[in-house]
Amino acid sequence: MNKHIEIQELGTKDYKVTWDYQERLFKEILDIKIKNRREGSDLPTPNYFLFVEHPHVYTLGKSGEMSNLLISEEKLNEIEATFYKINRGGDITYHGPGQIVGYPIIDLENYFTDIHKYLRLLEEMVILTLAEYGLKAERSKGETGVWLDVGTPFARKICAMGVRASRWVTMHGFALNVNSNLGYFDHMIPCGIKGKAVTSLHVELGKSQVSMNEVKEKLLKHFLDLFDAEVQEVVSPIL
Numbered sequence: 386m387n388k389h390i391e392i393q394e395l396g397t398k399d400y401k402v403t404w405d406y407q408e409r410l411f412k413e414i415l416d417i418k419i420k421n422r423r424e425g426s427d428l429p430t431p432n433y434f435l436f437v438e439h440p441h442v443y444t445l446g447k448s449g450e451m452s453n454l455l456i457s458e459e460k461l462n463e464i465e466a467t468f469y470k471i472n473r474g475g476d477i478t479y480h481g482p483g484q485i486v487g488y489p490i491i492d493l494e495n496y497f498t499d500i501h502k503y504l505r506l507l508e509e510m511v512i513l514t515l516a517e518y519g520l521k522a523e524r525s526k527g528e529t530g531v532w533l534d535v536g537t538p539f540a541r542k543i544c545a546m547g548v549r550a551s552r553w554v555t556m557h558g559f560a561l562n563v564n565s566n567l568g569y570f571d572h573m574i575p576c577g578i579k580g581k582a583v584t585s586l587h588v589e590l591g592k593s594q595v596s597m598n599e600v601k602e603k604l605l606k607h608f609l610d611l612f613d614a615e616v617q618e619v620v621s622p623i624l
Contacts, residue, residue, distance in 0.1 A: 386430040387495050389617035392605065395437040398624060400444065400469060400480065403437055403488075406624050410490045411556045418492065418552055430554075432491040432617075434608070436601055439480040441466035443573060446547050449476035453574040466569070473557035475529065475547030477573050483564030483585070485600055489608075493553040496612050500550055504529060507559055509542045510607040515560075517603055520589055523588060531561075533584060541582035543589070561604070563595050 395403060414430050421428055443454055443466060453476055454468065460469055466481075480486055493503060508524055511531040515522040522543065523535045531544035544561045562585035570583040587595045609615065 387432065388614045390432040390434050390491065390614050391617045392618065392619040393433060393435045395435055395624065397438045398441045400442040402466065402624050404471065407488055407490060407556045413609050414492050414554045415552060429582055430492040432495060435488040435490065437486050438482060438484065439486060441569060443477060443479050444467045445470045445477045446473045446475035448474065453477040455574065456572045465528050469590060473549045475548040478545045478547060478560060479569050479573060480560055481569055483566065485563050485597060487604065488556060489560040490556050491617040495557060498553050503555065504548065506611045507546055510604055510611055511559065511561055513607045514600065514603040518586065518590060541584040541588065542623045563597055563598060581600065592603045
């Protein structure tokens, strides 16, 4: 059982390039697990946590509806955004500058084998991080992710989540709005949920900018605590 995690800081990277990279790491872990079961060996499986910021992009999960993207291909080009149908759960999501995207690519058999618990712990990581900024963030029943003012007319989402898992190996993850341009959310129905607003940390704090590095440090601290994990090393790979 390997509870060490390699933290990878990818900087700003194209969505498709990062998606392909996730798939390579995902396959690497799966191949080790398959080999272990086939040969009766016990090779340790690695765990990765990618931090990245994407240029403007909309992604649609396996269960998503194209009608939740509200603009044409021509308009996508006009606002310098791209669009991909992808293999995670969930509906439509936006990624862009000022948003912290985290992709834990881990073997859950190193920690626990419960996808529901995995998602709840990712939500808890964000909830605890936002609490450090004086915000009371919550879960919304039946709606994966993290919200503010749940159960009121002012409910708004600050963090979206969508994952894929196979043989207890995870990919994709979460997107926390820190300094996001919220105008880009007007071009879709966020996560396919009508009538719900979206917000960003800098808006909630009344600041023009919030330190992205500071938020990432807090997220990672809570992730390690919740998963009882340790940092193996921090790297910045060239993709």
